[in-house]
Amino acid sequence: MLVRRTIAGLLRLSDLAAANRAHRINQLKQGLFRHAASAAAQGSSSDVPPIDELLPRLRNSSLVIFDKDGTLICFHSMWAPWVHQFVERLEADTQLSIRDKVYQLLGFNTQTQRFVPGLLAEATMFIIKERMAELLVQEGLEPEEAVKVVDRCWQNCDATNEANLKSLGNLPDLFKTLKDWGIKTAICTADTRAGTLPALKKLGVDKLVDKIMCSDDHGSQPKPNPHNALRICEELNVSPERAIMVGDTSADTGLAKNAKLGTAIGVLSGVGSHKDLHEADYLLDSVENILTIAVNGKSPPGSGSSGRGGPQKIGQRQYSTSTSGMKAGVPEYSYVIIGAGSAGCVLTNRLSENPDNTILLLEAGPKDYTWKIHMPSALMYNLCDDKYNWYYHTVPQKHMDNREMYWPRGRVWGGSSSLNAMVYIRGHAGDYDRWEREGATGWSYADCLPYFRKAQTHELGPDDYRGGDGPLHVSRGKSNNPLNQAFIEAAQQAGYPYTDDMNGYQQEGVGDMDMTIHEGIRWSTANAYLRPALKRTNIRTEVKCVVTRVLFEGNKAVGVEYIQNGETKQVRAGEVILSGGAINSPQLLMLSGIGDADDLQKLGIPVVQHLPGVGQNLQDHLEVYVQQACTQPVTLYSSLFPHRMLMIGIQWFATQTGLGATSHLEAGGFIRSRPGVEHPDIQYHFLPSTVNDHGRVAGNQHAYQVHVGSMRPTSRGYLKLKSANPHTHPLLEPNYMSTDQDVLEMRLSVKHSREIFAQKAFDPFRGPEIAPGDGVQSDKDIDAFVRKMSDSAYHPSCTCKMGAESDKMAVVDAETRVFGIENLRVVDASIMPSIASGNLNAPTIMLSEKAADIIKGEPPLPKSTAPVYQPKTLDTQR
Secondary structure, rough: OOOHHHHHHHHHHHHHHHHHHHHHHHHHHHOOHOOOOOOHOOHHHHHHOOOHHHHEEEEHHOOEEEEEOOEOHHHHHHHHHHHHHHHHHHHHOOOOHHHHHHHHHEEEOOOOOOOOOOOOOOHHHHHHHHHHHOOOOOHOOHHHHHHHHHHHHOOOOOOHHHHHHHHHHOOHHHHHHHHHHHOOEEEEOOOOOHHHHHHHHHHHOOOOOOEEOOOOOOOOOOOOHHHHHHHHHHHHOHHHHEEEEEEEEHHHHHHHOOOOOOOEEOOOOOOOOOOOOOOEEEEEOHHHHHHHHHHHHHOOOOOEEEOOOHHHHHOOOOOOOOOOOOOOOOOOEEEEEEOOOOOHHHHHHHHHOOOOOEEEEEEEEEOOOHHHHHHHHHHHHHHOOOOOOOOOOOOOOOOOEEEEEEEEEEEEEEHHHHOOEEEEOOOHHHHHHHHHOOOOOOOHHHHHHHHHHEEEOOOOOOOOOOOEEEEEEEOOOOOOOOHHHHHHHHHHHHHOOOOOOOOOOHHHHHHHHEEEEOOOEEEOOOHHHHHOOOOOOEEEEEOOEEEEEEEEOOOOOEEEEEEEOOEEEEEEEEEEEOOOHHHHHHHHHHHEEEEEEEHHOOOOOOOEEEEOOOOEEEEEOOEEEEEEOOOOOOOOOHHHHHHHHHHHHHHHHHHHHHHHHHHOOHHHHHHHEOOOOOOOOEEEEOOOOOEEEEHHHOOOOOOOEEEEEEEEOOOOOEEEEEOOOOOOOEEEEEOOOOOOOHHHHHHHHHHHHHHHHHHHHHHHOOOEEEEEEOOOOOOOHHHHHHHHHHHEOOOOOOOOOOOOOOOOOOOOOOOOOEEEEEEEEOOHHHHHHOOOOOOOOOHHHHHHHHHHHHHOOOOOOOOOOOOOOOOOOOOOOO
């Protein structure tokens, strides 16, 4: 049903034809997000430019980009008649009494006859239609009929009636003045081109605008994605730093920050309030004020509010852990779970099984209502888009040529299980036995395997290792690409064993990989755990809310405070459970006064509990791509052409089969890097295609590659707060490649990969080596290649490590309770004592299942007695 609801998304597949053209824009995008949040959130008045500096900023700019509705045209007079007409036609067509729901969904206040920031003001026509169709489905319509009804009613309503177009200033004079100064102008709007062009003609500026970018233009992306602004800059040959964005919503100012434009101007003539426009450099009453400043050379009366930390202190507050902060009469729940990611979805399901428990699940991102998440092959769309993604970057890495490394993390229902490559890997039994030695009592492999099985339903059926009746469906690849089999055969020819289940008795070897895909659909934890649980009446979920602090009474956690739609809210909890992941959970602990006391005091955060291990012990996997040209047209390269993508999309939407129903990482394996290693420390993901830069750069020829890297790095990093503002990304220092052992293992990863690719099984396919390339042969050159080309495998972990009370760096005990604090737990990948040997989604789901039993006070499942493979000798590497 969910997939069918999003069938309208098929219309957007044509956007893929712009991939080659967008490549240059994507190059501009790299690194743009990494500074945006901190600049807006610091709130330091010393950084805020005086309003009188706006004139020289205007004169020194090369481009001004205007939003349309709410900025140039009165949003309310234009769209209020339309929304009434649309609702009337919708009710007449469906015979449903849904006007209040439609008004609320679109952000329209019937009492004031004005709009607030919301769907109609900030989303594109396509997104609005999609959400309207979802509403009709909830009211009982079939998905296909719902789409038709919305389209029919939409087409019969006219938002371009000239009588409703009210200009918000002397726009022709404004645009002529800018043109006289040699400044280019552009329009960037969420409206369609059919709605935009007549409006601009009515305003008298249609011939004065240098570039118009609309929501239905080829390759267009919704605000605050920086794509459209960067595309405008590119086509007008203007550096983003010399561009100004003028708009009336947070989507406009957010776009300016994400695109790293020189200046963001918020206007209060539309739907956005002072609070909504807190990211703006300047706040003006209307766009007319820009003309006044340009002509008179000074700010108009009543203007002069600065958005970031100006006189009104917009959006600033002290984030205190004062025990008196809990308000009276707030809602109360048995459990408040922070983060609807892999762990949070599991806990919500399991803890709500008892009808006496009440659960509140808080998620910073939106719901996962998009085909781009549920179509397995579309994973790259969200991996590099901040709509469902925290879009983190590390600090420059000293041992990686000072590169800032990109870290995508899920910010949506399902968390990173809605963004990842769907590879299901548990790690090695030795990882969990090591956890127990490191102080996590009761977390050995024998203790954990029953919970892996409890979570899982494997399509091959249950055995001593696989589960048969769990919510998480796991399957094997079905594309039958000959290159997958060639990789498996080549590795065996190189001397590595075959394993029929690398999650079972024997991890070591090569074979078919398990994937969290069910009947052609990504089986995220939102699909596996959350949706079935939502049928229960004891669960409440909230999205797009940022938790700012945990609230305490003494050393007892009693609730949380969060911001949603600009409003600060509080809830009381019997227990607070942090499941935000390895970055967000330690960040929230520190914001709440739990962490290293010296660091917290420097930021003015009152200390609740001194735990120096919070944010420390950061571990992650690196991987590098070894790429080989292919002499036969059997790779995925042919599928990258727009007409092929369209056919793949049609097949998937119709049947959930074909090339759209897999992530294409169907073969892989684990080997030991060198003699003496007890269990595999190198992992392979084989791909019958090539990608670079996190998938942002597609291959340009038939080729194949392996993603390869070391599984148990010895480098240790940390994360710290940059400020006491929860909207500011923390400082991320993984300290990659800081040990000789890590350098050696990555070097051996490349060498062993080349050896596998040189085997007979690849003879029919092997072309020239693309990466590292024939010129990279010496250890020194291989090490340089690794430093330049390695990237995160997206497995940050261990930042709130589980351990014994005697371990000063441990944050939680073996029952996931934060040391020194009552009623506060952390359950996610951050509590791993050390990183597991493989992908981390399956281990995170397992530990959440086990933690749920602990929280409920239930006895643990009986220990497993299943045997584990041991190599015959450690004297040889294979």
